[in-house]
Amino acid sequence: MTKLSNLVKKADGESRELSATSPAPPPTRAIISGSNEQVQQIRSLYETAVDRLEDALSTVRNGGGTPDFDAPWAAAQQLLPVIETSKRILLGLVARDYNEKTVAYHSINVFVLTVHAADGLSQSTDEQITLARAALYHDIGMALVPNEIVGKKRALSAAEEAEVRKHSDHGAGLLAGLGNDLLCALLKQSHERVDGKGYPAGLHDQDIHPLAKLLHAADSYEAIVHRRAYKFRLSPYEAMKTIKSGVGTHFGQEAFRLLLKAVGAFPIGTLVELNTRERSKVVDNNAEQLLRPAVAILTGPDGADLPAARFLDLSESTGVYVARALVDEELQEKSIDIF
Ligand SMILES: [Fe+2]
Numbered sequence: 001m002t003k004l005s006n007l008v009k010k011a012d013g014e015s016r017e018l019s020a021t022s023p024a025p026p027p028t029r030a031i032i033s034g035s036n037e038q039v040q041q042i043r044s045l046y047e048t049a050v051d052r053l054e055d056a057l058s059t060v061r062n063g064g065g066t067p068d069f070d071a072p073w074a075a076a077q078q079l080l081p082v083i084e085t086s087k088r089i090l091l092g093l094v095a096r097d098y099n100e101k102t103v104a105y106h107s108i109n110v111f112v113l114t115v116h117a118a119d120g121l122s123q124s125t126d127e128q129i130t131l132a133r134a135a136l137y138h139d140i141g142m143a144l145v146p147n148e149i150v151g152k153k154r155a156l157s158a159a160e161e162a163e164v165r166k167h168s169d170h171g172a173g174l175l176a177g178l179g180n181d182l183l184c185a186l187l188k189q190s191h192e193r194v195d196g197k198g199y200p201a202g203l204h205d206q207d208i209h210p211l212a213k214l215l216h217a218a219d220s221y222e223a224i225v226h227r228r229a230y231k232f233r234l235s236p237y238e239a240m241k242t243i244k245s246g247v248g249t250h251f252g253q254e255a256f257r258l259l260l261k262a263v264g265a266f267p268i269g270t271l272v273e274l275n276t277r278e279r280s281k282v283v284d285n286n287a288e289q290l291l292r293p294a295v296a297i298l299t300g301p302d303g304a305d306l307p308a309a310r311f312l313d314l315s316e317s318t319g320v321y322v323a324r325a326l327v328d329e330e331l332q333e334k335s336i337d338i339f
């Protein structure tokens, strides 16, 4: 049994079997077509978690003080078995754009990425649960940053940046009543950098909790692959290259390794060209073969659109491999929503 399975059981407080709530994965073509009932069920769980977290954020934004932390956690827990059994569907959702409820979508995505990546860690189940809760609530303190700063469509001034940087302390303050020191420490340390140039405390590598380093890497990856009002997004492949280039300055080596194992060298949503010159979108990854994802082939070798996407698992296919990752613009018109 994997550690993630243990986490599901512990978080539920009961020993229910995963299979009782997790139907078998559908055929990949069904995932691509979007007609599958399971995709809709998972999407519904995902959107519910976003909504419950948005409720908590709204409570804080509106001066309501400490929000109901149980409802978002209960909703997010519903995603735990999905991370184990249907991660490709969930990671596909994580890769989608969002234009509203930015902190809530971002936080649920960071929750999914962090929990998935942490399955390779050896910490105790209690620590896993605390990490999952820290990921869920890591930006709750943004609700105490003035709205006019959070919604700005240009780079922030130094004074505004200083206000934003208070959000990790704000969050730890909001969660202090739960009496979980590790939870608060992970929130506080989620923007610390291994070279000591992070915030709020400027901690160095050895003083940052390993789980906070993982949270930082997953948080950064999620932010890089999504648009914000003030910045463009990078492709998932470019985002992983960016995280890799930050190892030793921003990020710890182990945190990068865990994230890479979780999302792959060509994460879901990456547009790639195969050695056959067919252009494709990554729809799944294999933790054992990071360079050989499963893809939906969108064009023929001549660049002409196929009438329907063709699925190919490169880990099972000899002779066909990813020649290069494409920047979005190269396949903008041909990109598909994998649902
Ligand atoms: Fe943050």
Ligand SMILES: [Fe+2]
Residues within 6 Å of the ligand: 106, 110, 138, 139, 219
């Ligand atoms: Fe964040």
